[in-house]
Amino acid sequence: MPVYIHAPEEEAPWSMGAASQWWLHHSLTALDQSLRAIKSRLLILKGPAQRALSDLIQTTGATAVHWNRSYEPATIARDTEIKATLRETGIEVDSHIGNVLLEPWTIRNGSGEPFRVFTPFWRACQRTLSTVPAPLPAPRSIAQAKKTPVGVPIADLQLLPTRDWAQGFSSMWTPGEHGALTRFEQFLDEAVNHYAGERNRPDHAGTSGLAPHLHFGELSPRQVLAHTMHITGESSQIKDTGAETFLREIGWREFAHHVLFAFPHTTDQPLDQKFRPFEWRQEPTALGAWQRGQTGIPIVDAGMRELWHTGWMHNRVRMIVASFLTKNLGISWLEGARWFYDTLVDADLAANSLGWQWAAGCGADAAPYYRIFNPILQAERFDPQRDYLRRWVPELAALPDAWIHQPFRAPPMILAEVGLQLGKHYPHPVVDLAASRDRALATWQRLRTPADPLDAAQAAPRRAKGKRAPSKK
Numbered sequence: 001m002p003v004y005i006h007a008p009e010e011e012a013p014w015s016m017g018a019a020s021q022w023w024l025h026h027s028l029t030a031l032d033q034s035l036r037a038i039k040s041r042l043l044i045l046k047g048p049a050q051r052a053l054s055d056l057i058q059t060t061g062a063t064a065v066h067w068n069r070s071y072e073p074a075t076i077a078r079d080t081e082i083k084a085t086l087r088e089t090g091i092e093v094d095s096h097i098g099n100v101l102l103e104p105w106t107i108r109n110g111s112g113e114p115f116r117v118f119t120p121f122w123r124a125c126q127r128t129l130s131t132v133p134a135p136l137p138a139p140r141s142i143a144q145a146k147k148t149p150v151g152v153p154i155a156d157l158q159l160l161p162t163r164d165w166a167q168g169f170s171s172m173w174t175p176g177e178h179g180a181l182t183r184f185e186q187f188l189d190e191a192v193n194h195y196a197g198e199r200n201r202p203d204h205a206g207t208s209g210l211a212p213h214l215h216f217g218e219l220s221p222r223q224v225l226a227h228t229m230h231i232t233g234e235s236s237q238i239k240d241t242g243a244e245t246f247l248r249e250i251g252w253r254e255f256a257h258h259v260l261f262a263f264p265h266t267t268d269q270p271l272d273q274k275f276r277p278f279e280w281r282q283e284p285t286a287l288g289a290w291q292r293g294q295t296g297i298p299i300v301d302a303g304m305r306e307l308w309h310t311g312w313m314h315n316r317v318r319m320i321v322a323s324f325l326t327k328n329l330g331i332s333w334l335e336g337a338r339w340f341y342d343t344l345v346d347a348d349l350a351a352n353s354l355g356w357q358w359a360a361g362c363g364a365d366a367a368p369y370y371r372i373f374n375p376i377l378q379a380e381r382f383d384p385q386r387d388y389l390r391r392w393v394p395e396l397a398a399l400p401d402a403w404i405h406q407p408f409r410a411p412p413m414i415l416a417e418v419g420l421q422l423g424k425h426y427p428h429p430v431v432d433l434a435a436s437r438d439r440a441l442a443t444w445q446r447l448r449t450p451a452d453p454l455d456a457a458q459a460a461p462r463r464a465k466g467k468r469a470p471s472k473k
């Protein structure tokens, strides 16, 4: 009997965000439809999970309960308790690996510790990837239980937003297994070979868009591995650079789960303890401008508007907006992580915490804090024709390429020619880029103590240029 138990309060403080709830509604609907096609159905219950399961066992006489493991701290605690309680009552309980390729606790460095750096972690994973079993086909039929409770209709979970902000989602996404497989096939047919070069271009559709499908278990990383290996025709030595780079990103997903499992506090605390006393700024007005895509820095605003309208943002732009928030605005990475968690359809506690701590310089294999992205140069480099900016910041579309990513530097004559008034049609920058960069570096310098071994290794920020630790970004 396939069962979904809705108990968002048990995931607190990281209960599912609004965009994920939209996805969940459609994903559950799709799952129910495909189960009905084989004369089964999805039973939906409301939590608490422990009580819902116990009632269900009593009604149906079930003797065993199975689920796929989740690695988030709150669900680990809950599931461990449920497992123990059910076993005490003689019920067979088993959890399975479904969300990752390798169990996070099985990969260890030479000292038996969890990894904090991606490249050696992924090398260690690659040595064992050949042991990952091939995915099994879906069952063709499911035996009917004699007594099945009615359950609650999906609509009763009230997952869909009451405001109309999710309108743009449906044209971009098809939640559910069918949507996941279609997108994956398209990616393998059309994009994977160019992935290595295209994955950094927010103006092109060069990435897979599989993150929400992977998060919701509509496609498993095991399926991704099997098909990606298949393209290359090799089982352990992947030569094709597109497929290899793509699989490496799946490796980052594994790494995120590895880090979260080993360091569960990193959902709310920096992995690097040195950052605990960091002086983050309280800037509610600037935070609001960042959230609404009204900072006056076009590439940042483009990303934040893409996120709002589609529930997704390109990875390169996630890095740019995160650097801008944490460094130019000096606002805590946790504020950014919370906003992303609420608005991304692929919101994932492991990947989101890793991504934000990477950007803020305080996490595993993180970009050093002093590496502050220049959003103007980033836009020039990764959106060379300014197509991405024109799409998401249409009020600047008439500006020539030389100024659209930096309208605040445009000569008044150019602004007048296109009828653009800064402060009226598009905001002035909420912060001066050069001054805020210097302030961020000064805050970072205050954090460092003379006893910090980093001092010896990393000299002054500007001199450290070109000597960064290896990193995927």
Ligand SMILES: Cc1cc2nc3c(=O)[nH]c(=O)nc-3n(C[C@H](O)[C@H](O)[C@H](O)COP(=O)(O)OP(=O)(O)OC[C@H]3O[C@@H](n4cnc5c(N)ncnc54)[C@H](O)[C@@H]3O)c2cc1C
Pocket: 199, 207, 208, 209, 210, 211, 212, 214, 215, 246, 249, 250, 252, 253, 254, 256, 313, 314, 315, 318, 319, 322, 340, 344, 346, 347, 348, 349, 351, 352, 353, 354, 355, 356, 359
């Ligand atoms: C600040 C910040 C926050 C992020 N928050 C999330 C999040 O909540 N959920 C999420 O899935 N990813 C997150 N990422 C990682 C990455 O941006 C997304 O996985 C990616 O943009 C999803 O698009 P895609 O499926 O087209 O990716 P593709 O480029 O096609 O990559 C394939 C898959 O690899 C995985 N992946 C790729 N990059 C990463 C990464 N850096 N870390 C972990 N997994 C990765 C994803 O599952 C993705 O679907 C974040 C990155 C940053 C910088």
